[in-house]
Amino acid sequence: MKLTRNKTFKTFADPLWQNNPISIQVLGICSALAVTVQMNTALVMALALTFVISFSNLTVSILRNSIPGNVRIIFELSIISTLVIIADQVLQAFMYDISRQLSVFVGLIITNCIVMGRAETFAMSNKPFISFADGLGNGLGYGGVLVLVAFFRELLGSGKLFGYDIVPESFYAAGYENMGFMLLAPAAFIIIGLLVWLQKTIMNK
Amino acid sequence: MKPVKNFFDSIRPHFEKGGRFSRLYPFYEAIESIFYGPDHVTRQGPHVRDSLDVKRFMTIVILALIPHLIFGIYNTGYQAHLAAGLPLDFFPVFTLGLWVVMPMVLVTYAVGFFWESLFAVIRKHHISEGLFVTCMLFPLTLPPTTPLWQVAVGISFGVVIGKEIFGGTGRNFLNPALTGRAFIFFAYPAQMSGDKVWTATIYNNNAAVDAVSGATPLAIATLTEAPERIEQVLVDSGYSFSQMFWGLYPGSIGSTSAFLCLVGAFILIILGIASYRIILGGVLGVLMTGWLLNLLAGGSSLAWLTLNPFYHLVMGGLAFGLAYMATDPVSAPDMENAKWIYGFLIGVLTVLIRVFNPAFPEGIMLAILFMNLFAPFLDYFAVKTVCKKRIPNV
Numbered sequence: 081m082k083l084t085r086n087k088t089f090k091t092f093a094d095p096l097w098q099n100n101p102i103s104i105q106v107l108g109i110c111s112a113l114a115v116t117v118q119m120n121t122a123l124v125m126a127l128a129l130t131f132v133i134s135f136s137n138l139t140v141s142i143l144r145n146s147i148p149g150n151v152r153i154i155f156e157l158s159i160i161s162t163l164v165i166i167a168d169q170v171l172q173a174f175m176y177d178i179s180r181q182l183s184v185f186v187g188l189i190i191t192n193c194i195v196m197g198r199a200e201t202f203a204m205s206n207k208p209f210i211s212f213a214d215g216l217g218n219g220l221g222y223g224g225v226l227v228l229v230a231f232f233r234e235l236l237g238s239g240k241l242f243g244y245d246i247v248p249e250s251f252y253a254a255g256y257e258n259m260g261f262m263l264l265a266p267a268a269f270i271i272i273g274l275l276v277w278l279q280k281t282i283m284n285k
Numbered sequence: 286m287k288p289v290k291n292f293f294d295s296i297r298p299h300f301e302k303g304g305r306f307s308r309l310y311p312f313y314e315a316i317e318s319i320f321y322g323p324d325h326v327t328r329q330g331p332h333v334r335d336s337l338d339v340k341r342f343m344t345i346v347i348l349a350l351i352p353h354l355i356f357g358i359y360n361t362g363y364q365a366h367l368a369a370g371l372p373l374d375f376f377p378v379f380t381l382g383l384w385v386v387m388p389m390v391l392v393t394y395a396v397g398f399f400w401e402s403l404f405a406v407i408r409k410h411h412i413s414e415g416l417f418v419t420c421m422l423f424p425l426t427l428p429p430t431t432p433l434w435q436v437a438v439g440i441s442f443g444v445v446i447g448k449e450i451f452g453g454t455g456r457n458f459l460n461p462a463l464t465g466r467a468f469i470f471f472a473y474p475a476q477m478s479g480d481k482v483w484t485a486t487i488y489n490n491n492a493a494v495d496a497v498s499g500a501t502p503l504a505i506a507t508l509t510e511a512p513e514r515i516e517q518v519l520v521d522s523g524y525s526f527s528q529m530f531w532g533l534y535p536g537s538i539g540s541t542s543a544f545l546c547l548v549g550a551f552i553l554i555i556l557g558i559a560s561y562r563i564i565l566g567g568v569l570g571v572l573m574t575g576w577l578l579n580l581l582a583g584g585s586s587l588a589w590l591t592l593n594p595f596y597h598l599v600m601g602g603l604a605f606g607l608a609y610m611a612t613d614p615v616s617a618p619d620m621e622n623a624k625w626i627y628g629f630l631i632g633v634l635t636v637l638i639r640v641f642n643p644a645f646p647e648g649i650m651l652a653i654l655f656m657n658l659f660a661p662f663l664d665y666f667a668v669k670t671v672c673k674k675r676i677p678n679v
Contacts, residue, residue: 257476259473264471277450
């Protein structure tokens with residue numbers, strides 16, 4: 081059987097494009113506005129969320145038959161918050177600067193609608209491995225949009241990528257200016273909107 | 286004119302559906318309608334109820350804006366010569382103004398037309414005359430020192446994000462010219478605010494540039510602290526009330542002259558283009574808020590509070606915004622009561638932003654955009670009120 085026809089692969093690939101959590105489902109917008117001023121923070125956030133969502137899916141899926149239905153939300157939340165605390169502590173230990181820039185937003189992964197939504201709608205009714213693949217796909221789908229938005233915001237807003245100057249000095253000498261608007265949160269809204277537009281145009285072809 | 290008509294008729298099949306150049310139909314339509322009135326009717330807003338169609342509607346607005354453009358050109362040159370200490374003869378002043386302003390206008394039209402025609406071809410709608418009004422308004426609201434590439438970025442944003450993505454003229458809920466201006470206001474604050482941008486500089490060997498600070502009356506007013514009175518400080522800086530009324534002071538290119546705005550508003554109202562309800566509502570809003578603040582002024586260190594509210598009307602772009610931008614038929618509400626409230630709140634918000642937010646010396650842009658968002662809401666309630674009154678009579 082070809083890899084692309086495999087059900088697990090489809091579960092993994094679907095949220096990358098067809099059913100992207102940000103650009104199609106419009107979930108997790110809040111953190112997408114907050115952490116996309118720089119590529120660094122966006123990338124770290126994307127990885128942290130991918131870690132949390134895939135392992136929360138895995139854990140929830142393993143325990144799904146022993147979780148009582150009426151207290152399942154508490155269960156899911158405690159699993160997710162454990163993972164978020166792990167991610168937060170790792171960031172504080174090894175990437176202190178970035179952890180400070182992300183400030184409260186790593187902790188707020190716990191309230192990210194994507195994580196909760198996948199645990200509730202997918203992991204609770206699917207086997208562990210495929211749930212893990214779904215979490216990985218959703219995390220990367222979210223992360224991909226985040227990094228793309230951060231790319232435009234950092235490039236246009238401060239002329240840098242990953243903190244390195246990209247726009248040559250001669251541009252500034254010729255009168256080029258960084259677009260201060262890109263550093264404000266509304267810019268992320270506009271860029272996400274344009275990305276949604278682009279994606280819908282391609283998908284409708 | 287018969288041969289012209291025959292010519293258009295003979296090439297028309299090529300541009301219609303199934304023809305060789307059917308993708309280019311909007312261009313054909315645009316050129317044909319320069320010569321002949323179109324035979325189709327308006328199917329989407331702004332709706333009008335007589336022979337006045339969108340085309341003539343928009344053309345009259347452009348005609349009303351021409352004096353602003355000419356005066357803006359003169360004023361730009363005048364301020365530049367004044368700042369550089371050069372003689373103020375008419376012709377050199379006007380030529381310099383032309384040299385500064387015309388490139389901005391041309392860039393705006395070229396870029397705006399490019400986007401409009403691109404969308405017209407892809408989305409198969411007409412090239413709308415609304416674009417020409419947008420492109421005329423946009424450079425008039427900019428400081429004369431705005432770099433041309435920023436003008437291009439601003440009008441691109443205004444036309445594409447402010448208008449085209451919602452479906453073109455008649456479907457935009459924000460005024461496209463103001464959307465573009467707001468965008469570059471936040472994107473390039475260094476070129477859009479401060480004291481240095483309002484006077485074009487001349488690079489001349491024997492003239493001292495920067496000799497005169499180009500602070501606008503609004504900037505001066507913001508810096509004034511009570512117990513000094515803004516009126517007095519303005520006179521000391523050389524801006525009397527009558528000078529601000531006639532408009533010969535540094536500011537955005539076309540929006541300094543309250544007198545021309547008054548004339549323009551008068552023409553537009555007489556011809557049934559602009560709504561007098563919005564304009565009067567706005568003026569009332571400004572005056573009443575101004576007087577209310579005067580009552581509250583006692584002992585505060587904010588000099589703005591004691592300002593005679595008539596000064597609000599002549600300073601900066603308020604008159605221009607009220608006459609030409611608040612009355613944009615697309616983004617303003619349609620119901621008559623709603624128009625009064627809409628105009629009134631624009632006036633109130635403008636004064637509040639000017640007085641209480643020193644970061645934005647000019648409040649009219651944000652006030653109009655804010656109220657544009659509320660226009661459908663106001664319409665909704667106006668309709669509800671009318672229905673409520675009618676139902677008992679049915």
